[in-house]
Amino acid sequence: MNIEDLLRETLSDMAREERPPPPGRFLQVGGGRSRRRGLALAAAAAVTVMAVGSTLVVGGLSSRMTVSEPPVGQGSGEVPVEVLRNRLTVKEGLRLTDVFKRLSNVTGRPVKEFEQAAKHGGALGLPAYAKGRLEGFAFPATYEVSPTSSPAEILAAMVARFNRTAEDLDLVDGARRAGRTPLEILTIASIVQAESGTNRDMPKIARVVYNRLDLKPARKLEMDSTLMYGLNKYGITASNKDLRSRSPYNTYMRPGLPPGPIGNPGADAIKAALKPAAGSWLWFVTTDPKKGVTKFAGSESEFLKLKEEWERNRGNR
Structure with missing residues (x-):
């Protein structure tokens, strides 16, 4: 069972309880289910990640609060904050600095808060081979984030999504084979x-x-x-x-x-x-960037011809 499944199971149990569970509930080391849940929650920095279609809904323990002001169009009374989510899409290939800017724009939190949270890789659930560095592990996807989710919870959700993908792709064993x-x-x-x-x-x-x-x-x-x-x-x-x-x-x-x-x-x-x-290629040239055409070469003479083609296309723009 992966981290996301464990978290989903834990939240389901919590929803059936009349009172909030004691903190020790998540930290017990005795018993199979309690121990597994405790480790999962600790590794994901108390963040939940639930898939809804192609969107991941992100919420942490802080998101279990309520707000007294309802959204427009709803009646008065307390409204679970989970219904007030911001949707953000992190595109493939974004540098971490740009991810932070995107997160800041959507959540309204300063970039510095995300930078500070990123310094604590272990708390975010980064694998050991990341060496504490978040770049490369903030997985691109669409997320729905609760306004009360902290920067650490949001980043931990992205890492949890990476860990799930790495498991699905058999990254560790695949790297060994390569x-x-x-x-x-x-x-x-x-x-x-x-x-x-x-x-x-x-x-x-x-x-x-x-x-x-x-x-x-x-x-x-x-x-x-x-x-x-x-x-x-x-x-x-x-x-x-x-x-x-x-x-x-x-x-x-x-x-x-x-x-x-x-x-x-x-x-x-x-x-x-x-x-x-x-x-046997040793070179590639995006000969027509506008159309996204990339060609490959195995010899230097082929490479020079492709470079000439790129120069011609660039001059035609």
């Missing part, structure tokens, strides 16, 4: 997400990353997406000054993968990182 750590797989997935124009290109782009890493000696990845992340900039074309950056995310200068994810990838990008397409 000869990589789970964090490396997620880092590759974040690059794939950032570099892909469409989902169908993702397995091929993942193959390019692997082919470059697997060369002896390894070839530098030379990805603008990683370079721009390290510079906290956006764009698809790096300047000469950018290329000289000493950032650990400058994969034009440093071999191998960057230190960690450069955004928060979705399930398709993670799948591609786990199961890349078969091929």
Whole structure:
């Protein structure tokens, strides 16, 4: 039984109780069900995540309060705060800084509160291989958030959704089979997400990353997406000054993968990182960014032709 199921079961039990359960209810270590529920609630930072279609409804223990002012169109009296939710969609590939801005805009809470909550990775339920860093683990999805949900509860819900996806995709064992750590797989997935124009290109782009890493000696990845992340900039074309950056995310200068994810990838990008397409490509070029056309090359001469095609399309815009 996963964390979300345990939380759902616990909330169902709580709904049948006349009085709020004592805090010790969630912290008992004796007994199978009590222990499992206690661990689940602790790991998810007392947050509930319930799926409603493609939307995840987020609520924490603070959300079990009531408000005396009813929503417009409803009668007077106390109204469960759960009915007053904000809906937000976190798109695939967003950097954590942009996720915080989106959360702040929707909830009205300062960005600093989300930044502070993100510093406590263990309380958010991050897996050990995240090394306490939230980037890459704030899973993209649509969430409905109660106004009383704290930043920690919201972020914990996103991590819980990531953990569920990682379990569904068999991320840990899949990484082992690929000869990589789970964090490396997620880092590759974040690059794939950032570099892909469409989902169908993702397995091929993942193959390019692997082919470059697997060369002896390894070839530098030379990805603008990683370079721009390290510079906290956006764009698809790096300047000469950018290329000289000493950032650990400058994969034009440093071999191998960057230190960690450069955004928060979705399930398709993670799948591609786990199961890349078969091929000998070492380059890819988005020859027509407007139409999202990406082409792949296995030799430098092919790559130069694709680059010329990109230049022509850019000049026609």
